[in-house]
Amino acid sequence: MQSLKFSFLKSIAPLLFFANLAVVFSFWLSVSLRVSNLLISLGTLAGLLAAYFALWQLLLIGRVAWIERFWGHDKLSRIHHFLGITTVSVIFFHPILLVLGYSIDSGEAPLSHFLGLLSDYKYILALIAYLLLLSIVFISLWIIRKHLKYEIWYFIHIALYLAIILAFIHQKSGRDFITDLRALYWQALFYLTLANIIYYRFLKPLWQSLNCAFQVVEVKKENDDVVSIIIGGENLEKLEAKAGQFMIFRFLAKNFWRETHPFSLSEAPSGGRLRITIKGIGDFTKKISNLPLGTRVLVEGPLGLFIPERSNKKSSLLIAGGIGITPLRSIFEEFAKTGHAVDLIYSARAERDFVLKNELNLLSNPNAKVHYIETDKTGILTSDIIKKMIPDIIERDVFLCGPPLMMKSVISELKKVGVSKRFIYFERFQLG
Numbered sequence: 001m002q003s004l005k006f007s008f009l010k011s012i013a014p015l016l017f018f019a020n021l022a023v024v025f026s027f028w029l030s031v032s033l034r035v036s037n038l039l040i041s042l043g044t045l046a047g048l049l050a051a052y053f054a055l056w057q058l059l060l061i062g063r064v065a066w067i068e069r070f071w072g073h074d075k076l077s078r079i080h081h082f083l084g085i086t087t088v089s090v091i092f093f094h095p096i097l098l099v100l101g102y103s104i105d106s107g108e109a110p111l112s113h114f115l116g117l118l119s120d121y122k123y124i125l126a127l128i129a130y131l132l133l134l135s136i137v138f139i140s141l142w143i144i145r146k147h148l149k150y151e152i153w154y155f156i157h158i159a160l161y162l163a164i165i166l167a168f169i170h171q172k173s174g175r176d177f178i179t180d181l182r183a184l185y186w187q188a189l190f191y192l193t194l195a196n197i198i199y200y201r202f203l204k205p206l207w208q209s210l211n212c213a214f215q216v217v218e219v220k221k222e223n224d225d226v227v228s229i230i231i232g233g234e235n236l237e238k239l240e241a242k243a244g245q246f247m248i249f250r251f252l253a254k255n256f257w258r259e260t261h262p263f264s265l266s267e268a269p270s271g272g273r274l275r276i277t278i279k280g281i282g283d284f285t286k287k288i289s290n291l292p293l294g295t296r297v298l299v300e301g302p303l304g305l306f307i308p309e310r311s312n313k314k315s316s317l318l319i320a321g322g323i324g325i326t327p328l329r330s331i332f333e334e335f336a337k338t339g340h341a342v343d344l345i346y347s348a349r350a351e352r353d354f355v356l357k358n359e360l361n362l363l364s365n366p367n368a369k370v371h372y373i374e375t376d377k378t379g380i381l382t383s384d385i386i387k388k389m390i391p392d393i394i395e396r397d398v399f400l401c402g403p404p405l406m407m408k409s410v411i412s413e414l415k416k417v418g419v420s421k422r423f424i425y426f427e428r429f430q431l432g
């Protein structure tokens with residue numbers, strides 16, 4: 001059951017967002033009263049909003065625990081995406097409106113006014129920030145992104161930090177915010193955001209990894225494509241990791257240390273060890289079985305809100321597709337332990353693809369049942385199959401994890417049997 005404290009904490013981030021947005025609007029009103037034309041007024045508003053939204057964008061991708069913990073990475077990704085488009089839409093108009101507005105005031109041609117600005121290095125920095133932001137959004141368009149390697153897309157995306165620092169230098173030198181309380185406010189926002197990023201993205205993971213001394217203690221082949229990695233360490237209880245959550249791992253071994261990758265905990269964390277179970281699908285995951293024992297591990301997280309505590313009903317249904325079993329395996333274990341009634345529908349193409357089957361069978365009991373579906377034989381999961389297996393489906397909440405197409409189809413089948421989207425929790429194996 002979600003607690004009152006949880007609901008309160010969940011509303012902190014939106015409250016902060018809207019309260020500060022109101023402050024930003026009040027700044028704009030105070031500036032607007034003094035400017036000579038509407039174009040300058042709107043251009044100023046666009047600049048203020050873009051600067052404000054860009055700081056939130058950093059917080060949203062910064063794995064900041066007080067935001068991540070209460071929204072979950074899936075919702076965060078969607079907010080990040082939506083706010084990204086909004087930010088770029090407003091930033092696009094900021095220089096255009098201001099150049100037009102000030103050139104009307106001065107009687108100068110817009111182009112010569114614009115070129116005149118470029119004699120000041122701060123406007124050159126602003127132009128670089130502007131072009132960087134537009135390029136990042138262009139590259140993030142799905143049609144472009146799907147042709148890029150994840151790592152390349154990621155490093156280009158990281159240029160957002162640079163764009164925001166350049167924009168901040170430009171903003172600090174702006175005509176309206178050089179001195180007074182408003183300047184202090186912006187600086188406070190900027191430095192608080194920076195402090196959050198440095199702490200959550202760099203210091204906390206480093207400190208945590210040193211304190212817990214994570215290292216690989218076992219590499220276990222589950223089948224031809226899937227490997228489990230068991231990571232031992234000290235003080236693991238201090239992580240407060242929950243079943244269903246994921247972490248971002250950097251393995252400090254030759255050929256592995258350059259990349260970080262997210263993986264869900266495939267076992268409810270306990271007894272001084274963490275376990276992840278990985279399917280080989282690309283460069284990194286296909287070589288993971290070669291990871292040497294004793295490899296030190298840097299860990300970010302635990303992250304995500306795909307956790308048993310989300311359940312609001314007396315019983316739950318878990319639906320896993322393929323390697324999507326990993327977070328659900330640990331959630332199933334947690335429910336089975338606490339006596340919460342649960343059914344797990346585990347669908348995979350064929351018998352050999354049911355990884356972790358033995359342990360699921362061992363965990364099951366009359367209150368916690370597992371149903372296996374071989375899609376090569378029975379076809380995909382339909383509303384009829386779901387209803388036949390779980391006649392009281394409408395009384396349950398549903399936890400879902402699997403390949404994107406399977407999740408989309410299952411969500412629409414669940415809606416057909418009357419399950420509200422509000423009671424479907426899902427984890428997508430994709431960041432950003």
Ligand SMILES: Cc1cc2nc3c(=O)[nH]c(=O)nc-3n(C[C@H](O)[C@H](O)[C@H](O)COP(=O)(O)OP(=O)(O)OC[C@H]3O[C@@H](n4cnc5c(N)ncnc54)[C@H](O)[C@@H]3O)c2cc1C
Nearest residue numbers: 150260261262263264278279282283284285326429430431
């Ligand atoms: C929250 C979450 C939990 C996950 N849990 C599991 C799990 O328990 N077991 C499992 O097998 N897989 C899991 N994944 C997927 C796993 O992270 C990717 O399969 C893996 O990173 C692919 O790397 P690759 O270089 O081998 O493959 P590639 O072919 O390079 O990438 C395949 C896809 O994986 C994603 N990806 C690649 N590199 C990264 C990266 N460094 N960081 C983030 N995403 C990346 C991209 O969407 C890419 O299109 C999870 C992903 C997320 C987001």
